[in-house]
Each structure stands twice: as structure tokens, then as C-alpha cells.
Amino acid sequence: MSPHDHEMDDELTPAERELFAALPRERDPGRLLEERTVRALRERGLVHAPAPPAVAADARRRLRFPAAWVPGAIAAGIALFLGGLATGQYLGENHTKEVLSEVRQRDAQTAALVVQQTGTAYVQALSRLSQVSDTTRGANRQGREVAQQMLRQAADEVVRMNPNDPVASGILAAFDRGAQQRPAAGDTASQQRVVWF
Amino acid sequence: MRTETAPATDRALAEALLLDGDERAFRQLYARHTPRLLQVVLRVLGGAEHDAEDVVQETWIRATEKLGGFRWEAAFATWLTGIGLNVARQLLRKRGRWVELDDAPEPWRPPPNDGDRIDLERAIALLPAGYRAVLVLHDVEGYRHEEIGEMLGIAPGTSKSQLFNARRSLRQVLEPAKGRTHEPA
Numbered sequence: 001m002s003p004h005d006h007e008m009d010d011e012l013t014p015a016e017r018e019l020f021a022a023l024p025r026e027r028d029p030g031r032l033l034e035e036r037t038v039r040a041l042r043e044r045g046l047v048h049a050p051a052p053p054a055v056a057a058d059a060r061r062r063l064r065f066p067a068a069w070v071p072g073a074i075a076a077g078i079a080l081f082l083g084g085l086a087t088g089q090y091l092g093e094n095h096t097k098e099v100l101s102e103v104r105q106r107d108a109q110t111a112a113l114v115v116q117q118t119g120t121a122y123v124q125a126l127s128r129l130s131q132v133s134d135t136t137r138g139a140n141r142q143g144r145e146v147a148q149q150m151l152r153q154a155a156d157e158v159v160r161m162n163p164n165d166p167v168a169s170g171i172l173a174a175f176d177r178g179a180q181q182r183p184a185a186g187d188t189a190s191q192q193r194v195v196w197f
Numbered sequence: 198m199r200t201e202t203a204p205a206t207d208r209a210l211a212e213a214l215l216l217d218g219d220e221r222a223f224r225q226l227y228a229r230h231t232p233r234l235l236q237v238v239l240r241v242l243g244g245a246e247h248d249a250e251d252v253v254q255e256t257w258i259r260a261t262e263k264l265g266g267f268r269w270e271a272a273f274a275t276w277l278t279g280i281g282l283n284v285a286r287q288l289l290r291k292r293g294r295w296v297e298l299d300d301a302p303e304p305w306r307p308p309p310n311d312g313d314r315i316d317l318e319r320a321i322a323l324l325p326a327g328y329r330a331v332l333v334l335h336d337v338e339g340y341r342h343e344e345i346g347e348m349l350g351i352a353p354g355t356s357k358s359q360l361f362n363a364r365r366s367l368r369q370v371l372e373p374a375k376g377r378t379h380e381p382a
Contacts, residue, residue: 010361010364010365012293012336013365019317020336020337021315022317023238023317023318023337024236025232025233025237025337025338026232026236027232027233027235027239028232029232029235029250029253031233033231033235033250033253033254034224034227034228034231036250036254037227037254037257037258038220038223039252040258041220041223041257041258042220044258044262045218046218046258046261046262047214047218047219047220047223047261048217048218048219048220049220050219050220050221053202143258147327
């Protein structure tokens with residue numbers, strides 16, 4: 001008897017059939033196995049993760065608007081652009097003015113500082129000159145005259161800055177009076193050699 | 198009245214998976230076929246759950262890779278089960294628990310029994326791997342010998358003889374009092 005004949009003769013009994021029929025045909029694979037399998041397929045490039053459906057649908061919904069809105073949207077876009085441009089220019093100009101003002105202020109401060117420094121140097125130089133005993137002869141005399149010229153020019157500038165400045169005006173007036181008296185000693189003055197530095 | 202849309206066919210889902218790598222299509226196929234595949238593989242492996250899960254994962258990977266070559270002459274589930282059986286067989290072979298099937302009975306003796314009846318599931322798990330595979334496919338899953346022959350790479354006649362031996366062995370396990378020795382055909 002061949003095995004094939006055995007199989008034909010060896011049918012399951014009704015009780016055995018019932019037992020087999022009662023066996024479960026399916027088994028829940030669980031979520032983890034599914035995710036593990038999908039991940040393995042993704043790693044091999046066999047499947048591609050889909051875009052989240054809710055997000056995609058939402059994006060489509062948001063993009064959908066009536067055609068009549070198109071001109072309005074364009075006008076709004078242009079207005080927005082021009083508004084942005086004007087705001088940019090305004091802010092740019094204001095900024096430029098602020099920068100220039102700052103530079104000017106800084107220049108004025110620098111100029112004032114220079115005046116203070118050179119003024120101090122001028123006074124110190126005169127002080128050294130005055131310590132020399134006889135200021136009426138030679139180089140000492142020349143120094144005194146230069147000092148006077150400097151003083152006059154300085155007074156001119158101060159008056160230019162503030163025409164009502166009483167000190168500077170007084171100095172200039174004194175120089176004018178001095179000039180009117182000087183012709184009497186004109187010959188001496190014409191022989192002076194002023195060294196400008 | 199609300200109209201129900203017909204579920205996509207295996208073929209439509211498989212094409213979406215093949216052409217676009219559509220993960221949703223894969224998940225639908227997976228949800229549809231994995232519960233049965235897992236149960237078959239688990240029985241063939243004799244109840245080793247972790248091994249069965251590994252086999253199922255590998256089965257889906259191979260199936261997705263080979264999908265382009267599937268000609269739809271058989272049902273998708275049959276083709277998938279065939280791949281699953283091959284993967285399971287490779288695992289059993291690696292562990293020395295699979296012998297190549299032929300008409301001869303596998304060297305096997307029923308395990309000692311303390312007289313208590315054991316259920317069918319446990320009895321199937323105690324069978325040699327080759328017997329178990331043929332018995333599960335034929336008597337539990339209802340495949341024909343021709344289909345089993347294709348899945349396991351054996352002749353239909355070999356499937357029949359293996360089934361004969363498997364049933365005899367199963368009866369020995371289930372009813373130890375009636376006969377304890379395994380007599381090869």
C-alpha cells in the first residue's frame with residue numbers, strides 16, 4: 001500500500017474534523033509588529049511615509065478661495081508692498097538724520113575739545129613766556145605780539161559764535177583802541193618781524 | 198442614503214505599493230493578511246511567538262521585494278503564505294529542526310505522556326516540523342496537495358505521504374493509550 005493510498009484511506013474522523021475546525025485561523029499580530037515591519041520596509045525604500053491626511057486636507061481647504069477674490073488679493077498685495085516701501089524709506093531717512101546729527105554732535109564735541117586743548121597750550125606758552133624777565137625785547141617781544149594776534153583772532157571767532165559776548169567784544173574793542181594809538185610808534189612796528197606758527 | 202465604497206482589491210493595493218511605495222496600501226494589505234499568516238507560521242514553528250513575528254516581518258519584506266514578479270495566477274494570500282513557509286523553513290533548517298521532505302517518515306517518537314489528554318494545538322506543536330507543516334496546511338488551512346507541493350517545493354505525492362504520517366503521529370500524541378509506538382508506513 002502506497003502512502004497515497006494511506007491518505008485516501010486515512011480520512012479524518014468527524015470528531016477530528018471538529019477539533020481542527022475549532023482551531024483559531026487568525027492571530028492578532030499587534031501594533032508593534034506592524035510598525036516594526038513598516039519601519040523595515042521604509043529603511044529599504046520599499047514604502048514611503050504618506051503625508052498626514054488631516055494636514056494635507058487642511059492645507060487644501062485653506063488654499064481654496066473664490067476667484068473673485070483674486071483682484072482684491074492682488075490689490076492688497078500691492079498696497080502691502082507700497083506700505084512696506086514707504087515705511088522702509090521713512091525709517092531709513094530718520095535713521096540717516098539721527099546718524100548725521102550724531103556725527104555733527106560728535107564733531108562739535110571734538111572741536112570744543114580741540115579748543116580746550118589748544119587754549120590750554122596757548123595759555124601755558126604765554127605763562128612760560130611771561131616768566132622770562134624782560135618781555136619788551138627780542139624774541140620775547142615777538143612772542144608777546146604773536147600772542148596778541150592769536151588773542152584777537154580768538155576773540156573774532158568767539159564774537160562770530162556769539163556777537164553779544166561781552167568779554168570777546170571788550171577784547172576786540174581794546175585791540176581797536178590800541179591800533180589807533182599805535183601810529184605814534186609806527187616806525188618801530190614796521191620793523192617788527194612776526195613769526196607765524 | 199450613504200453608499201459604502203468597496204474595499205480595494207489585493208491587486209489594486211499591491212500595484213499602489215509596487216508603483217508608488219504607498220505605505221497606506223501596504224498597511225491595508227498587512228491588516229488583511231497578517232493575522233492568518235501569523236497563525237500559520239506560529240503553528241509551523243511549533244508555537245515560538247518571537248520567531249513567528251520575525252518570520253512574518255521577513256515575509257512581508259520579501260513579498261514587497263518580489264511583488265513585481267507575482268503574476269496573480271494564485272491568490273495573494275496563497276503566494277504570501279508560500280513565502281512565509283519558506284522563511285520559516287529556513288529558520289528551522291538553520292536550527293537543525295527541518296529535514297528535507299520525502300516519502301519516508303521522519304525519525305520521530307511521540308513524547309512521554311503522563312496520561313492526561315493534551316489539546317490539539319499542543320499535539321501539533323509536538324510533531325516533527327515537516328509533518329507539522331503539511332498537516333497545518335492541509336487539515337487546518339485547507340490547501341490542496343498540489344498547492345502544498347508548490348509552497349514547500351515537493352511533489353504532491355510527497356505531501357500526501359507526509360500528511361498520512363503526520364496524522365498517525367498526531368493520533369499517537371492525542372491518544373497515548375491506544376498506541377505509543379510510531380510505526381513507519
